[in-house]
Each structure stands twice: as structure tokens, then as C-alpha cells.
């Protein structure tokens with residue numbers, strides 16, 4: 525059976541799809557935490573998962589631009605490409621190669637049960653979706669296990685995919701009678717592990733939501749951020765005096781959690797400060813805080829994006845370093861599976 529992650533050197537891997545501009549949800553649920561992990565001194569590998577992005581149609585020019593923009597977002601938010609490895613997935617061929625092996629380990633039924641697959645095909649003809657979208661979690665497992673990553677910081681929505689990654693590692697280890705792949709731990713922490721849409725408290729904030737008003741983009745300027753929070757859907761009640769009072773109020777709860785995550789405080793502390801106050805007071809305070817935190821990131825992104833060649837150089841350098849870690853793990857995987865590797 526698989527061993528716990530303890531025999532493996534602690535290593536963080538995570539990724540974000542360059543399927544649109546980065547949102548406040550990506551920032552609070554993932555990117556801000558990626559920076560914290562890097563600053564804790566753990567080995568960190570971060571990937572712009574462009575192979576995942578094309579599981580739904582992407583205009584090639586936009587995909588290239590979004591990948592560079594996301595890289596700029598990572599660096600502007602505090603990822604240091606010297607301390608962390610930062611690259612785009614398609615530059616390291618091992619992701620797709622290991623994903624194929626995992627496609628032969630994972631079962632169709634496992635994929636069909638994924639809520640993200642169900643959500644993304646809801647109300648549509650699933651038969652017309654790409655095979656890649658169905659197999660998405662298998663590629664995600666490959667992303668993580670290609671580096672023997674032990675911990676993966678993600679938002680709440682990715683929890684089920686992480687469980688599937690663990691299942692794939694365990695089944696591979698079991699089928700081939702090895703203790704080769706770690707059983708990776710998800711790291712889902714912080715006050716905003718699931719940031720909701722500003723227009724609908726039952727839907728997560730998403731970069732591919734057709735409504736731009738539903739999300740804060742990392743590139744939004746101060747006026748746009750203030751306006752989006754002002755127009756965010758809420759109920760007419762003031763904020764409650766205790767956290768319990770947010771239970772049936774998803775939109776209010778979302779804004780409190782966003783405030784807490786941006787201010788690095790607990791939701792309880794936010795309620796202690798704003799309980800009894802109306803949204804007329806709370807929304808402008810939230811907008812000011814968001815602008816204070818996000819405007820420097822947007823400014824730095826703009827500066828970085830003015831030099832796309834430098835971004836490409838950083839991604840290329842990261843890909844080389846990622847490949848150096850991945851290559852022996854992939855080689856060993858091929859050996860375990862019984863494939864001849866005799867090229868010089």
C-alpha cells in the first residue's frame with residue numbers, strides 16, 4: 525500500500541488555469557497562499573496550466589496573452605521566480621505523458637462523479653464536451669505527482685480533485701506493487717477558501733463567468749473595484765452581531781469572508797468590528813481595503829506585462845528547473861510500468 529507523505533521531502537505544487545484574467549477568488553483561495561508557502565521556505569512549484577485551459581475552447585492569441593498576464597499576476601502578488609519554480613505546463617512534456625499513464629489507471633466512473641465535470645456540463649450536451657474536459661482530473665493528478673508533491677494549496681472547489689489524485693496514487697502503487705507516488709495532502713486554509721460571485725451568493729466567483737460584475741479581476745482599477753462592491757448583491761439587513769447570524773445570508777457572508785481574508789483577520793473579528801452596521805458603511809470599507817491590497821498588484825502587473833520577452837524567459841527558466849525534477853520521476857514511472865527507454 526501507499527506510504528504516507530512522510531517519506532517524501534515536503535514539496536508544494538499548485539496551478540491556475542490561464543483561461544481568463546485572475547480573479548479575487550484565485551487570489552484569496554490560491555495565489556495569496558502560494559506566496560505564504562513560498563515565504564515559509566518550503567520548496568514551491570507553481571504552474572500556469574495551459575493544457576488544462578484548452579479543455580474548453582481558447583482563442584490561441586488570447587491564451588498566450590492570458591498566460592503571460594497570469595505569470596505577471598503571480599510575480600506581482602509576491603512569487604519570486606528565483607525562490608519558487610514558475611512555468612507554464614505545456615513546456616514540460618512530462619505532464620501530458622504521465623497523464624496518459626494515469627488515464628489508464630483511473631476509471632471512467634471516477635471522472636463521471638466529479639462535481640466540476642457535472643457543473644461544467646450542467647444543462648449542456650455532455651457528449652459534445654471535449655474528452656480532455658472529462659479527463660481533466662487525471663491531468664491534474666499528473667501535474668502534482670510528476671513532482672512527488674506532498675502538499676497542494678487549493679481553494680475548496682478543488683478538494684474532490686485532490687481526493688481523486690490520492691486515489692490515483694494509491695491505485696498505481698497498489699497495481700504495480702510499489703510505494704512510488706505520495707498520497708498528497710490538500711491544503712485548504714484561510715478565511716476565503718470559496719469566494720462567491722458578487723451577483724449570486726450560491727455560485728463561486730469564476731474567471732469564465734459571463735458577467736464581469738460577478739468578479740473582481742486582479743487588473744481592475746480602483747473605481748471599478750469600488751463600483752463592483754457597491755453593486756454587489758446583498759440583503760437589506762445590517763451585519764449581524766455574531767457570526768452565526770450569517771448562516772442564511774450567503775452574500776453577506778461572502779463579503780465578510782473577503783474582508784477577513786484581505787485584512788488577514790478572522791470573520792469573527794470582522795463581525796466584532798462591523799456587527800450592527802449596514803452595507804452603506806461596510807461596502808465602502810471593503811472597497812477601500814480591496815483597493816489598498818490589489819492596486820499595487822495591478823500596477824506591478826502592468827509594469828511586468830510591458831516586457832513579454834522577460835516573462836517568457838522566466839517561464840522558460842522555470843520549465844527547465846521543473847523538468848529537471850520531473851524527468852527522473854517520469855523515467856522511473858516508465859520503468860515501473862514496463863516500458864523500454866533505450867534512447868541515448
Ligand code: AQP
Nearest residue numbers: 541543549550553554678679717718719729730731732
Ligand atoms: N471562487 C474561488 N474561491 C476560492 N478559490 C478559488 N479558486 C478558483 N476560484 C476560486 C482556486 O484558484 C485555483 C485555480 O483555479 P483554476 O483556475 O485552475 O480553476 P477553477 O477553480 O475552475 O477557477 P475558475 O476561476 O472558476 O476558472 P474557470 O472559470 O476557467 O473554470 C484553484 O486552487 C481554485 O481552487
